[in-house]
Amino acid sequence: xxxxxxxxxxxxxxxxxxIKRGDKYDIAQRTVCILLTCFDIKExxxxxxxxxxxxxxxxxxxxxxxxxxxxxxxxxxxxxxKVIDISDKEKALLNxxxxxxxxxxxxxxxxxxxxxxxKAKEVLDRLNDNEEEIxxxxxxxxxxxxxxxxxxxxxxxxxxxGIKKGGEQGKKDVAKKMLDNNIDIDMIIKITGLxxxxxxxxx
Numbered sequence: 749x750x751x752x753x754x755x756x757x758x759x760x761x762x763x764x765x766x767i768k769r770g771d772k773y774d775i776a777q778r779t780v781c782i783l784l785t786c787f788d789i790k791e792x793x794x795x796x797x798x799x800x801x802x803x804x805x806x807x808x809x810x811x812x813x814x815x816x817x818x819x820x821x822x823x824x825x826x827x828x829x830k831v832i833d834i835s836d837k838e839k840a841l842l843n844x845x846x847x848x849x850x851x852x853x854x855x856x857x858x859x860x861x862x863x864x865x866x867k868a869k870e871v872l873d874r875l876n877d878n879e880e881e882i883x884x885x886x887x888x889x890x891x892x893x894x895x896x897x898x899x900x901x902x903x904x905x906x907x908x909x910g911i912k913k914g915g916e917q918g919k920k921d922v923a924k925k926m927l928d929n930n931i932d933i934d935m936i937i938k939i940t941g942l943x944x945x946x947x948x949x950x951x
Contacts, residue, residue: 751789755781755820763817780819786849788826798827799841825849887932924950 759781766777792800802820803813828845840862847854847865851872859866875882919940926936927950936947 751783751785752791755783755822759818759820776817778817778819780821782821782823784823784825784848786825788824789822792822792824796827796830798825798831798845799823799838884932884934887935890929890931890935920946920950923947 759779762781763776763779766779767773767775800822802822804815804818806812806814823841823845825845825848828842828849831842834842843854843858843862843865846858847868851869854865854869859869919942923936923940923942923946926939927947933944933947936942937944940947
């Protein structure tokens with residue numbers, strides 16, 4: 749997967765975006781790249797920590813960082829179960845990672861300690877409760893994109909023109925095209941004016 753090479757590329761692109769031609773180098777922004785993985789990276793297989801931080805350091809004087817403008821954070825969700833001892837500073841990150849991997853099993857006490865995780869859980873619950881509404885919204889967006897594509901391509905001079913010119917058959921032709929593109933039946937009914945039974949017969 750060349751993950752180490754890819755993270756370097758991602759960092760370089762973001763760092764380069766902050767410098768325009770003719771700018772002085774001192775305006776370059778500190779660029780931090782965060783990699784969240786659910787698999788082991790070959791070069792880091794000997795490391796059990798779930799979170800590692802990387803800078804450019806001198807080989808003999810490892811306490812000296814060449815520049816603070818380059819920083820990588822690699823978070824390996826596979827190593828969460830290997831955590832034994834952890835600092836308070838890392839505890840919040842660990843709890844967020846546990847929420848990401850298994851929001852339903854995260855202890856209530858942890859969510860009460862971190863109101864941001866609690867709010868995230870509440871939003872997730874609302875989304876799960878409204879899956880049908882989300883799907884309807886998705887289908888509405890698909891229908892809009894489909895209408896735009898038809899108009900741009902000049903197909904029957906667009907949906908409305910096709911329906912007006914073709915009458916009942918025009919409506920069925922449009923409905924058939926929309927069915928072929930997996931548009932929600934409720935949206936097809938709204939656009940064509942056909943009944944659900946008529947659309948079912950087209951299938």
